[in-house]
Amino acid sequence: MFGFYIALAVFLVVAILLLIFRITRLVDIVKGTGDKIVTGSNNVNAALMIVFMVLFFGLMAWYSWAYFDDYDPPVASEHGELTDKLFWRTMWITGIVFAITNILLFVFSYKYKYDEKRRALFYPHNNKLEYIWTGVPAIVLTWLVISGWMAWDGIMSEAPEESEQIEIVGQQFFWSLRYGGADNKVGDYDYRLINAVNTHGMDFSDRANFDDFNSNNLVIPKGVPVLLKIRAKDVLHSVFIPHMRVKMDAVPGMPTQFWFIANKTTAEMKIEEGNPDFEYELACTEICGGGHFSMKKKVIVLEPDEYAEWKADQKAWLSNNPEYMSQVPDNLKELALVTSGINE
Amino acid sequence: MATEAAHIDVHAHDDHHDDHHEQSFIAKYIFSQDHKVIAKQFLITGIFWAIIGAAMSAIFRLQLGFPDADLGWLRPLLGKWINETGQLDPEFYLALVTMHGTIMVFFVLTAGLSGTFSNFLIPLQIGARDMASGFMNMLSYWFFFASGVLMFISLFIETGPASGGWVVYPPLSAIQTAMPGSGLGMTLWLVAMVFFIASSLLGGINYITTVINLRTKGMTFSRLPLTIWAFFLTAVIGVLSFPVLFAAALLLVFDRSFGTSFYLSDIYINGEALPNVGGSPILYQHLFWFLGHPEVYIVLLPALGITSEIIATNSRKPIFGYKAMIVSMLGITFLSFIVWAHHMFVSGMNPFLGSIFMFLTLIIAVPSAVKVFNYLTTLWKGNIVFTPAMLFSIGLVSVFISGGITGIFLGNSAIDIQLHDTYFVVAHFHLVMGAASAFGLLAGVYHWFPKMFGRMMNAKLGYIHFWLTFIGIYAVFFPMHYIGIAGFPRRYYSFTNFDAFSGFTDLNQFISVAAICTFIGQFIFLFNFFYSIYRGRKATANPWKSNTLEWTTPINPGHGNWPGEIPQVYRWPYDYSKPGAEDDFIPQTVPFSETMESNLPHENDLIALEKEEAEEILVDESKGH
Structure with missing residues (x-):
């Protein structure tokens, strides 16, 4: 029945429009305005x-002002503060150009509307004029480019030595994490070693793997550089931590990385946002299949001492899966038993 | 000697034309070699695809605006893609997004825009009987048609059409088991694109050849209307960049079907490690964007060319900075080839390359800015007639500014880290290339409809259509900036999984409602278009009082365009409101010797030249006959 009413309404609207159309046409012909x-x-x-113009700029100004806190996500990383600053600087410069050119466009259109008595x-x-408006944008853009x-250059520079190394691997449709462990080194891998248990394909001929451990959440310390070593198992994914202004694609066959320094703990953010349920999140921003929209990882930022404590509590992957000791070369077996904590 | 030969040849063509042999329906309307008919074929096909592409966006906007709504009523159309609870299938959502992009970018704004107006206007505005090769031109359309048929079929197959985004990045698109759309749908997509590329190349080569070789006497490059310059440069870009897409597609076909590893390496999927090693998905991205970015200008330049012509005509003023406009377009053409990697700042590409491409990208903003300033100055102190075409042209300048400016954010690699693949990008390119080109297309249709069909479109319906569309476009895409700044990623079926993306349900609803209204508003245009073809008011010879050559043809130009000789050109196309002249326009065919009262000093010097040329023609004619 509802569908019938909709159809009827549509039919009536179309009929009315057609009538108006015919009538205005006939009036045009009678008045001769059509020619x-x-x-x-x-x-x-x-x-x-x-x-x-008035409505457009009015609505834009109102929304931009009234809902600023809704669309401006709080920033929680050091480089993020810098890129945000660049963003807003660009916003001011381009915003002014945007307003001036659009206003001129609409005002000229109105002011110079056709008048039979006048000639263009x-x-x-x-x-x-051409030189001026080639030169000025060129100079302003140069400034923007250089600051950008x-x-x-700073953001993409080599990660500092002391960075916390964390491997993040994307696959349809979740992320998995591996920490460098006590030696803070993420061990070698080979994609052919991946199976249901050894999900990261850890290669146990590399001793750096013995103390590596997994975690369900991306736990990171505040104020300490964190180096994300990014991999993908199957198709492209992209690591995106909105509050940290972090984004980097995960590419099968080509490890990528991104280092950053978080500068607000989750607890601090809960207070700042006035939201006791606040959590940092990590999302996927490269289309990867049907579950693309659900690739979420929780990110937890702790004070450095809390982080050290948490890290010390984690058990090495090898100690949870001692059967993989068989893959460790004989000369490293003893070392593996010690560093993975199996012997404790 | 060469010009003489060409001249005689033209006469031979004339004689042939005068025979007036009747063509069969098939030769005249289906396998036609007449550029005007082919243009209309492109236009109608483009409109068909535009309806499909826009309808797709209406469906996925329903999902984004009203994720909990029961879409069961769409089941007659979408079948199993609506599940038992009346929800859109997430895989099919991606298929819709992918096909919307593919259809709009390639079928509507490349073939529908360039195909229509390059075909229609190049011979008419340069004074040629037809394209250099009518046969190739016909092939160009029919390759496009074949491509469309394949793409259309792919919409209805069991596993759905290609769904990896319109960029179809491997490995997602290369591994058939990665998602349903990467199976047969992707194969059809690739084959359809190969046909499409062939069509584009056939068309492009023809446009270039025609512009270079078939200009009428007096039509030097410095007297070409800006439309022709735009179509010419667009064709150059297309001819140089489409083959690279072909290469990308071919390698993808090899990876998909013949076990090569151009794009594949170290992949573990569905519980098994694939044998492919050594390939790089980044290679595909480089190849794809080597076309993909110039493609932006392939859809945009014709729209800017059309706008230049319409704004000058309806402001009753010469376009400001004709030479600067050409130089800007040349600059854009050149730069368009060396900015592609700004789509890949966070792809894992070497960050140093990122810096280089940031510099190059922001340079391209300069010629774009120059064009905008020139448009504004053209309007200044004009005498503006708001035809529907003029309204859409002014609208184009506005969305071009609004969308172009956000490019300065995205071209800056440091700022792009946060904005990449968010709704900010969606807002940016829909305004600057989607809406701007669509406005150019609509402006062109309104402006040249009288020449195409010999009748006028209804102006009042045109006004309503413009205001609905203009407001609608801004209502849809402007709010997306806010959503993008907030970090919402594109190609998300739903945002409910994330706290960070849980806001803006109201704004998303608003966008969806606006999008659907704008879509419905386009039916006003469709009605006006088809109704006016048959019932529109009869057009006059030069309804917009324009200077260019196409308005010197008969109201319904036949095969060969001009019944007698092709008119000669004496001046540039923008002599509007020249001081001293009686009318506020002087067509290109009026010699300076007839307009002594309005000539500028250097133009008086040209009169002597005109006389010499006239004598030469007399000699030529006595030889020719």
Whole structure:
């Protein structure tokens, strides 16, 4: 029944529109306005330009102001503060250009609407003007590029030696994590060693693997550089931590990385946001299949001492799966037993 | 000697034309070699695809705006893609997004825009009987048609159409088991694209050849309308970049079906390790974007060309900075080839390359800015007639500014870290390339409809259509900036899994409602278009009082465009409101010797040249006959 009413409504609207169309056409023919290029509609359209401009800028200004906190996510990393600063600087510069050019467009359209008594100004070129508006944008853009480049260069530089090494591996449709352990080194892997148990394909001929451990959540310390070593098992994924301004694709066959320093713990953020349920999240931003929208990892930022404590509590993967001792070369077996904590 | 030969040849063509042999229906309307008919074929096919592409966006906007709504009523259309509880299938959501992108970018804004207007306007505006090769031109359309048929079939297969995003990045698109859409749907996508590329190349080579070789007497490059410059450069970009997409697609076909490893390495999927090693998914991204970025300008430049012409005509003013406009377009053309990797800042590509591409990308903002300033100055002190075409052209300038400016954020690699693959990008490219090109297309249809069909479209319906569309476009895409700044990723079926993306349900609803209204508003245009073809008011010879050559043809130009000789051109196409002239326009075919009262000093010097040329023609003609 509901469908019938909708169909009826649509039919009526179309019928009314058609009627209006026919009537205006007939009126046009009778009045002879149909043969003129410029009719009264010209002034209506010109006025609508101004109406549109006022509404457009009004709504934009109102929403940008009133909902600022909704669309401006809090930032919780050191480089993020820098890129946010660049973002807002660019916003101011381009915002001004945006406003001026759009206002000129609508105002000129209104002001110079057709008038039979007037003639347009024959003004084909002015090289001076062209030079000015080639040069000025070029200079402003150069400034923006250079500040952007300096920031980019810093963000993408070598990770500091003391960085916490954490491997994050994307696969359809979840992330898994591996920590470097006590030696803070994520061990070698080979994708051919991956199976249901050894999900990261750890290669136990590398001693750095003995103390590596997994974690369900991405736990990181505040104020300490964290190096994410990013891999993908099957298709492209992309690590995205919105509050940290971190994003880097995970590429099968080509490990990538991103290092950053978180500067607010989860607990601090809960207070700042006034939201006791606040949690940092990690999402996927490269289309990877049907479950793309559900690849979530919780990120927990702890004070450095809390983090050290948490890390000390974690048990090495090898000690949880001692049967993999058989893959450890004989000369390293003893070392493996000690560093993985199996012997404790 | 060469010009003489060409001249005689033209006459031979004339004689042939004068015979007036009747063509069969098939030769005239289906396998036609007349550029005007082929243009209309492109246009109608483009409109068909635009409806499908836009309808797809309406469906996925329903999902994004109203994730809990019962979409059971769509089941007659979508069948099993609506599950038992009336929800859209997440895989099919991705298929919709993918096909929306593919259809809009390639079928509507490349073939529908360039195919229509390059075909229609190049011979008419340069003064040629037809394209350099009518046969190739016909092939171009029919390759496009074949491509469309394959793509259309792929919509209805069991596993659904390609669903890896319109960029179809491997390994997702290369491994058939990675998602249902990577099976047969992806194969059809690739084959369809190969046909499409062939179509584009056939068309492009033809446009370039025609513009270079078939200009009428007096039509130097410095007297070409900006539309032709735009179509010419677009074709150059297409011819140089589409083959690279072909290479990318071919290697992908090899990886999918013949076990090669161009893009594949170290993959463990569905419980087994694949044997492929040594390939790189980044290679595909480089190849794809080597077309993909120039493609942006392939859809945009024709729209800017059309706008330049329409704004000048309806402001009754010469386009400001004609030479600067050409130089900007040349600059954009050149730069468009060396900015592609700004799509890949966080792809894992070497960050140093990122810095280089950031510099190059922001340079391309300069010629774009120059174009905008020139448009504004053209409007300044004009005498503006708001035809529907003019409204859409002004709308184009506005969305081009709004969308172009956000490119400065995205081209900055440091800022792009946060914005990459969020709704900010969606807002950016829909305004600057989607809406801008679509506005150019619509403006072109309104402006050249009288030349295409000999009748006028209804102006009032045009106004309503414009205001609905203009407001609608901003209502849809402007709010997406906020959602993007908030970090919402694109191609998400639903945002409920994340606390960070749980806000903005109201804004997403607003966008969806606006999108659906805008979509419905386009039916006003469709009605106006098809109704006016048959019942529109009869057009006059030069309804917009325009200077360009196409308005010197008969109202319904036949095969060969001009019944007698092709008119000669004496001046540039923008002599509007020239001081001293009687009318506010002087067509290109009026010699300076007839407009002594309005000539500029250097133009008086050209009169002597005109006389010499006239004598030459007399000599030529006595030889030719």
